Amino acid sequence: MDELIIESGRLERQYWADIWRYRELFYFLAWRDLLVRYKQTVIGIAWALLRPLLVMLVFTVVFSKIAKLPSEGTAPYTILVFAGMLPWQFFASSLTESSGSLISNVNLVSKIYFPRLIVPTSTIITSFVDFLISFAILVALMGWYRYIPTWHVVLLPVFVALAIVLAVGIGVWLCALTVKYRDFRYVVPFIVQFGLYVSPVGFSSSVVPHKWRLLYSLNPMVGIIDGFRWALIRGEEHLYWPSIALSVVLSAVLCGCGTRYFRKTERTFADVI
Amino acid sequence: MSNWIIETEGLGKKYSLRHLGANRGYVTLREAVMYGFRRLLQPTKLPKIASEDFWALRDLSFGVKESETVAIIGRNGAGKSTLLKILSRITEPSAGRVRLKGRVASLLEVGTGFHPELTGRENIYLNGTILGMAKREVDRKFDAIVDFSGVERFVDTPVKHFSSGMQVRLAFAVAAHLEPEILVIDEVLAVGDAVFQKKCLGKMQDVAADGRTVLFVSHDLAAVEKLCSRAILLEGGRCRADGPTAQTIADYQASIVESAAVDLTTRKDRRGAGIVRFTKIQLLDENCSEQSIFLSGKPIRVRMHYHADGSKPLENCRVSLTFNGWGKIYFVASTELVRDDCLNLSNEGFIDCIVDELPLSLGTYYLGPFIEVNGEVQDWLESAATLEVEDGNFYGTGRNYPQGGAGATVLVKHRWHVPTKASLEVTGRRAS
Numbered sequence: 001m002d003e004l005i006i007e008s009g010r011l012e013r014q015y016w017a018d019i020w021r022y023r024e025l026f027y028f029l030a031w032r033d034l035l036v037r038y039k040q041t042v043i044g045i046a047w048a049l050l051r052p053l054l055v056m057l058v059f060t061v062v063f064s065k066i067a068k069l070p071s072e073g074t075a076p077y078t079i080l081v082f083a084g085m086l087p088w089q090f091f092a093s094s095l096t097e098s099s100g101s102l103i104s105n106v107n108l109v110s111k112i113y114f115p116r117l118i119v120p121t122s123t124i125i126t127s128f129v130d131f132l133i134s135f136a137i138l139v140a141l142m143g144w145y146r147y148i149p150t151w152h153v154v155l156l157p158v159f160v161a162l163a164i165v166l167a168v169g170i171g172v173w174l175c176a177l178t179v180k181y182r183d184f185r186y187v188v189p190f191i192v193q194f195g196l197y198v199s200p201v202g203f204s205s206s207v208v209p210h211k212w213r214l215l216y217s218l219n220p221m222v223g224i225i226d227g228f229r230w231a232l233i234r235g236e237e238h239l240y241w242p243s244i245a246l247s248v249v250l251s252a253v254l255c256g257c258g259t260r261y262f263r264k265t266e267r268t269f270a271d272v273i
Numbered sequence: 274m275s276n277w278i279i280e281t282e283g284l285g286k287k288y289s290l291r292h293l294g295a296n297r298g299y300v301t302l303r304e305a306v307m308y309g310f311r312r313l314l315q316p317t318k319l320p321k322i323a324s325e326d327f328w329a330l331r332d333l334s335f336g337v338k339e340s341e342t343v344a345i346i347g348r349n350g351a352g353k354s355t356l357l358k359i360l361s362r363i364t365e366p367s368a369g370r371v372r373l374k375g376r377v378a379s380l381l382e383v384g385t386g387f388h389p390e391l392t393g394r395e396n397i398y399l400n401g402t403i404l405g406m407a408k409r410e411v412d413r414k415f416d417a418i419v420d421f422s423g424v425e426r427f428v429d430t431p432v433k434h435f436s437s438g439m440q441v442r443l444a445f446a447v448a449a450h451l452e453p454e455i456l457v458i459d460e461v462l463a464v465g466d467a468v469f470q471k472k473c474l475g476k477m478q479d480v481a482a483d484g485r486t487v488l489f490v491s492h493d494l495a496a497v498e499k500l501c502s503r504a505i506l507l508e509g510g511r512c513r514a515d516g517p518t519a520q521t522i523a524d525y526q527a528s529i530v531e532s533a534a535v536d537l538t539t540r541k542d543r544r545g546a547g548i549v550r551f552t553k554i555q556l557l558d559e560n561c562s563e564q565s566i567f568l569s570g571k572p573i574r575v576r577m578h579y580h581a582d583g584s585k586p587l588e589n590c591r592v593s594l595t596f597n598g599w600g601k602i603y604f605v606a607s608t609e610l611v612r613d614d615c616l617n618l619s620n621e622g623f624i625d626c627i628v629d630e631l632p633l634s635l636g637t638y639y640l641g642p643f644i645e646v647n648g649e650v651q652d653w654l655e656s657a658a659t660l661e662v663e664d665g666n667f668y669g670t671g672r673n674y675p676q677g678g679a680g681a682t683v684l685v686k687h688r689w690h691v692p693t694k695a696s697l698e699v700t701g702r703r704a705s
Contacts, residue, residue, distance in 0.1 A: 022402075
């Protein structure tokens with residue numbers, strides 16, 4: 001029989017084994033959030049399609065018709081916007097959902113044991129499902145425009161993975177901070193809104209003057225969004241590699257620090273929440 | 274190697290009661306930042322944030338053998354829930370260690386994790402996985418769970434349409450089908466109807482009979498006595514008694530009597546925010562002189578002294594007093610029941626609760642004072658004073674029931690009507 005020792009200040013070696021044992025909980029919590037989201041809505045699951053479509057529409061109109069930003073390469077502007085919007089939407093909704101996730105599951109946290117890391121990460125799974133739906137819309141859109149991407153598309157999963165790592169890192173961090181400092185509930189929407197304007201969602205990052213490019217790339221989403229565009233859009237031959245490298249490093253560091261901070265504060269969650 | 278399945282050594286849990294953000298565990302960023310700035314500017318002048326350590330659990334060592342059923346008893350605030358939270362890994366101990374052999378499942382509150390929008394079926398799966406079951410396991414036990422809960426017909430209805438009784442039954446059914454080596458149960462029997470409670474007790478006996486270990490926390494001493502062979506009495510976070518259930522329960526009852534006599538200001542087993550605390554309870558007769566024994570049917574004046582820290586005015590108060598026996602409340606006297614005005618109190622003083630004809634028979638009772646200010650509970654003790662009652666002339670006949678016997682009970686004034694022969698004939702004719 002396996003023996004478990006509970007002691008003060010002991011980082012349980014079993015933690016990751018526990019996460020594996022509770023792996024189905026990731027699925028069930030994400031499933032619950034998805035199920036609940038569309039229950040009692042008139043058009044139900046259609047919202048999952050409608051939301052990204054509406055956002056894309058607004059972006060296209062605002063940036064191409066009103067702001068008159070030039071399109072890059074040979075791609076229609078809609079696809080250019082959509083390719084940038086996909087990772088951003090995923091990142092933004094991951095942050096919003098995961099940061100508040102422990103607070104909204106207070107009754108679980110204070111009553112039952114399970115690795116707490118599952119709560120914020122399962123909300124990221126929910127956001128990822130939305131991402132996949134939006135992605136399907138993009139594919140349909142490309143079919144409509146008869147637009148075929150180059151071989152670059154093979155590298156798309158790498159950028160998707162990068163976006164996930166970054167979302168988990170920051171999401172988990174913010175989640176732990178929100179438990180301790182309730183002000184973060186108001187900070188997160190601000191970060192998300194601000195982030196939209198400093199990330200190349202409605203424009204291409206080639207608009208940024210070259211000497212500022214490296215500084216601009218300190219925003220890890222820049223590399224990810226650029227990567228998405230590069231993978232999906234023909235004509236974006238020149239990938240700014242320093243920006244990708246910075247994204248990889250920053251995502252990894254943020255993910256490591258975020259999980260560490262979460263693990264460190266996790267032990268007191270039940271006392272504080 | 275010992276044969277304990279649960280073993281604790283010097284277990285302790287400390288909470289810091291912070292005076293800065295009184296009453297909540299979390300702080301706001303503003304508070305943290307402001308405090309940091311002030312420390313920077315005048316590092317010497319500013320005192321450290323006043324905090325007071327409170328040991329909810331201290332130096333607790335005990336062992337539980339495999340397939341033992343052990344009850345944890347004690348008053349509110351004795352550390353029972355903290356102990357269970359540590360054992361089920363919800364919170365971490367501040368000192369000492371616990372060694373567990375096997376999987377622990379805790380039933381700290383049934384139905385946590387139920388989502389009102391989801392159907393019974395969906396909730397069974399969700400709750401099952403939260404409690405640590407694999408999906409396959411839930412699949413396998415699904416029918417048994419539904420069967421046990423008795424809600425077959427509504428299994429595809431959203432849980433929000435369930436009555437609270439049905440929700441509890443379903444939740445307990447899920448939890449009861451976990452198969453852990455160690456089952457931790459906290460006050461689950463406080464809910465549900467009598468039939469279901471019996472079913473639950475039966476299920477717990479099955480679990481124990483199966484050779485699994487059960488830790489059971491309850492205020493229901495009758496259930497404790499029935500289910501458990503051994504009981505541990507906690508008091509002020511320490512183990513006060515550990516032994517056969519009957520013995521420990523006797524100790525527990527003795528400790529209640531003992532604590533009823535002590536000064537209230539030093540008592541820790543109280544709940545509430547604490548801007549006002551009861552300091553003393555006096556039992557007075559109709560002439561306002563202190564008495565130790567009261568007669569049923571005679572007036573009693575319970576003088577509840579209190580002291581407020583002055584941080585808030587005592588406006589819109591609600592004060593009540595429960596008259597308790599072993600684990601049950603006989604009756605409650607409360608300002609909101611009999612007064613229509615808004616009760617405002619001064620910062621220091623007393624409030625009297627007067628019962629004109631004490632409706633209790635021969636026995637020992639415990640008084641539980643409670644005070645609420647503006648809807649927030651400030652102080653609440655389960656037993657703050659002992660009330661000894663002798664049979665008096667409650668009914669005005671000089672007689673008492675049970676004649677000569679002692680049975681703590683509530684007395685109620687009542688009448689009987691015995692029909693005369695003539696009226697019997699009238700009713701008889703009407704009936705035919």
